Amino acid sequence: MIRCTMTALLLAGALVPTGCDEGDAVLLDDDADTSADTAADSTTDEGGGADADADAGSEAAGGPWDLSFSGVGFSFHNGNRIEAAVIDAGDGTTVARSAATVTAGAFEFAWPGVLAAGHDFRVDYYIDYNRSGSCEPPPADHGWTMVVPAFVDDVSLTVTHSATFYAGVCASFPRTAFDLTLSGIGFGFHDGQTMNAALVDLADGSVVDRLVATVAAGAFELAWPGELQAGRDYRVDYYADYNGNGTCDAPPADHGWTVDVPPFSDDVTLGVTHSTTFFSGVCASF
Numbered sequence: 001m002i003r004c005t006m007t008a009l010l011l012a013g014a015l016v017p018t019g020c021d022e023g024d025a026v027l028l029d030d031d032a033d034t035s036a037d038t039a040a041d042s043t044t045d046e047g048g049g050a051d052a053d054a055d056a057g058s059e060a061a062g063g064p065w066d067l068s069f070s071g072v073g074f075s076f077h078n079g080n081r082i083e084a085a086v087i088d089a090g091d092g093t094t095v096a097r098s099a100a101t102v103t104a105g106a107f108e109f110a111w112p113g114v115l116a117a118g119h120d121f122r123v124d125y126y127i128d129y130n131r132s133g134s135c136e137p138p139p140a141d142h143g144w145t146m147v148v149p150a151f152v153d154d155v156s157l158t159v160t161h162s163a164t165f166y167a168g169v170c171a172s173f174p175r176t177a178f179d180l181t182l183s184g185i186g187f188g189f190h191d192g193q194t195m196n197a198a199l200v201d202l203a204d205g206s207v208v209d210r211l212v213a214t215v216a217a218g219a220f221e222l223a224w225p226g227e228l229q230a231g232r233d234y235r236v237d238y239y240a241d242y243n244g245n246g247t248c249d250a251p252p253a254d255h256g257w258t259v260d261v262p263p264f265s266d267d268v269t270l271g272v273t274h275s276t277t278f279f280s281g282v283c284a285s286f
């Protein structure tokens with residue numbers, strides 16, 4: 001495996017390889033066949049009988065190859081979350097997406113076997129500078145893009161921090177987690193009682209998380225930040241501890257309800273009002 005260092009000179013809009021001498025064929029397919037090596041290129045390069053690079057012909061396997069991606073000089077972002085995605089430049093699909101934390105000015109990602117022969121790739125990456133948990137266009141977050149050079153072997157890229165951001169970076173990081181808020185009004189009958197709520201995953205009925213609030217002035221609000229996962233379905237079971245014994249008792253000893261979370265592609269706020277139609281099975285979630 002040959003490691004060359006690519007430095008992104010984004011200010012200049014150019015990619016300049018460093019640390020690669022002429023003998024390193026990792027960046028370019030130097031034989032006479034067209035474009036990338038393939039499995040059909042199974043024996044020797046037409047150019048001279050032997051591979052020009054140092055991997056003794058293993059490139060004939062045709063990949064897929066590994067991509068590692070690291071950054072240095074990011075001390076400004078120590079403690080920030082960084083997310084990176086490997087994008088197939090041909091059809092725009094995301095072939096890998098990973099997150100890490102910037103530590104001691106550095107980060108590193110390793111994606112084994114993502115570099116398929118005959119495809120072109122880039123790495124989009126952003127730092128969650130505003131600590132929102134999701135990607136917002138620069139400069140709220142800091143984001144960049146890096147072209148993976150032509151490859152016939154594993155590739156290791158290293159980038160340094162730049163103040164020239166890639167405005168479109170967030171297109172590669174659609175949100176996958178959303179906030180849920182349950183907001184109740186008209187519960188004055190239960191003022192001073194605890195309101196207990198459970199977020200339930202409908203696929204298997206499992207409780208994702210439980211929260212408790214105290215009803216005051218007829219109202220309560222419970223929030224689950226980032227706990228709704230895209231593509232899943234949920235409901236919220238909730239009860240007021242009407243008999244005040246600290247546990248859930250089937251209605252009407254306690255008053256309990258359930259509400260479905262509607263299909264979502266953004267944060268969800270569920271508004272509920274008091275009802276005397278109870279959910280008899282509410283205690284199964286507590």
Ligand SMILES: [Ca+2]
Nearest residue numbers: 128132134136
């Ligand atoms: Ca953010």
Ligand SMILES: [Ca+2]
Nearest residue numbers: 245247249254
């Ligand atoms: Ca109770």
